[in-house]
Amino acid sequence: MQCSYFDAGLCRSCTQMGQPYTEQLAAKDHRCRELLAGFGPIEWLPPVASHESGYRNKAKMVVGGSVEQPTLGILDGRGRGVDLQGCGILEPGIQDALPTLAAFVTRSGLVPYDVPNRHGELKFVLVTEAPSGELMVRFVVRSEESVARIRQHLPWLQERLPRAVVVSVNLLPEHKAVVEGDREIVLTERATLTMRLGDVALHLRPQSFFQTNTAVAEQLYAQAREWVDEKAPASVWDLYCGVGGFALHVAAPGRRVLGIETSADAVASARLSAEEAGLTDVRFEVGDATADLGEPDVHRSPDLVIVNPPRRGIGPDLAARLDASGARTVIYSSCNPVSLAKDLAAMPSFAVRRARVLDMFPQTAHLEVVTLLERR
Missing domain, CATH: 3.40.50.150 (Vaccinia Virus protein VP39)
Structure with missing residues (x-):
């Protein structure tokens, strides 16, 4: 590859x-x-x-950059965002969804978390794809203030990404090297993604x-x-x-x-x-x-x-x-x-x-x- x-x-x-x-x-x-x-x-x-390639059914994308130009990928050695939306090991359905999710960050005004300065709101976007093509999308944020923003603009996301059948917000207020916190708020009617294997x-x-x-x-x-x-x-x-x-x-x-x-x-x-x-x-x-x-x-x-x-x-x-x-x-x-x-x-x-x-x-x-x- x-x-x-x-x-x-x-x-x-x-x-x-x-x-x-x-x-x-x-x-x-x-x-x-x-x-x-x-x-x-x-x-x-x-x-x-x-x-x-194209095998990974879950993407853990660190959010960097700015509201206007968010990056979804990793952070470099200085804590700056590196955009990896075209990552080849991700399932194609996830790759296809990432530009819409980046646009959603801009539309909802979610400020990417600046790790070196400990400032901002949105830390991660986590995406899982089922064999059916349906998606679970999770936004990891620092406070409940972001929940209202995501909820307000959720209809826009669902219209442009109807495969996102489960959307949730995870609260991670602490500055520590983990991907998610304990509290999860599901925003969609469905709370589970069906993974059918045989x-x-x-x-x-x-x-x-x-x-x-x-x-x-x-x-x-x-x-x-x-x-x-x-x-x-x-x-x-x-x-x-x-x-x-x-x-x-x-x-x-x-x-x-x-x-x-x-x-x-x-x-x-x-x-x-x-x-x-x-x-x-x-x-x-x-x-x-x-x-x-x-x-x-x-x-x-x-x-x-x-x-x-x-x-x-x-x-x-x-x-x-x-x-x-x-x-x-x-x-x-x-x-x-x-x-x-x-x-x-x-x-x-x-x-x-x-x-x-x-x-x-x-x-x-x-x-x-x-x-x-x-x-x-």
């Missing part, structure tokens, strides 16, 4: 830009094989490739996590479903379940599935999906998978556990608890093979039987690797 921003030195976020994609994928596969070599023997399935419809609320590569996420869930169906467990836990991606994909008649997630919004989304699909044996609870699994009946060991933690991994406490549990099988999906290897070392009762690299993040060193663990 060729990128004019990278070539001009304006953006270096894609650290492997310009490297042949086949080499990128082979290097990721080789790295995972090396890190997990001592936890086998492992049957390595062929790595799952992605489109080299026969499963997931509902995404503004602050819910979802994999950034829709096509590869679909293959990730399909791989987990294949392994679960092969083992035919009567009960499954999905820890760090998010909006229920794994849990809803592995649901089957007579199979009890429990998803646990710290985000109440994500759990509400997962429950909605289960209800719409008529899945009576699938339930979701708010809880911290790492620290406390919640209701007493949850502590009865399931036949199979799925974990999909953040980059830090599941940590030694949960690893030890899984190692001592009655679960016979664990499916561990990881976006960080280094923390995965540390967690596996804390689970000596399990061996990795199968593994597969899925390239969620072309042009970068990041990856997803899913592993099937069985008791020795």
Whole structure:
């Protein structure tokens, strides 16, 4: 993939830009094989490739410049906006929407936040695209004063960008290096974006996590479903379940599935999906998978556990608890093979039987690797 921003030195976020994609994928596969070599023997399935460009379903655009000429992209070393509206790794539908969103910033008089001087209102514009082409648009601002401006001009945006079916404002008054605050104000009638993957419809609320590569996420869930169906467990836990991606994909008649997630919004989304699909044996609870699994009946060991933690991994406490549990099988999906290897070392009762690299993040060193663990 060729990128004019990278070539001009304006953006270096894609650290492997310009490297042949086949080499990128082979290097990721080789790295995972090396890190997990001592936890086998492992049957390595062929790595799952992605489109080299246009794959990212979510854009996190820092707003810079001025009201009259806003930039949507990143900040340079001096805190000035660098416009990246033509970023090639974004899905085309997002690229097409960005000029309208930039025009909306001007029309609504939203002053871009000046990071060095700590002045201004609008910090980020976050855009997520569903497979249907529908969009979720979020404006991250410092105060409620901007909410009225955005609400006033929302009809203009909806007329020119009808695909924006969910529009919200996130309040982040503090000056700190995070993308969003705790409070979200939804301005549209719809509050969820429907992410349909095959026969499963997931509902995404503004602050819910979802994999950034829709096509590869679909293959990730399909791989987990294949392994679960092969083992035919009567009960499954999905820890760090998010909006229920794994849990809803592995649901089957007579199979009890429990998803646990710290985000109440994500759990509400997962429950909605289960209800719409008529899945009576699938339930979701708010809880911290790492620290406390919640209701007493949850502590009865399931036949199979799925974990999909953040980059830090599941940590030694949960690893030890899984190692001592009655679960016979664990499916561990990881976006960080280094923390995965540390967690596996804390689970000596399990061996990795199968593994597969899925390239969620072309042009970068990041990856997803899913592993099937069985008791020795």
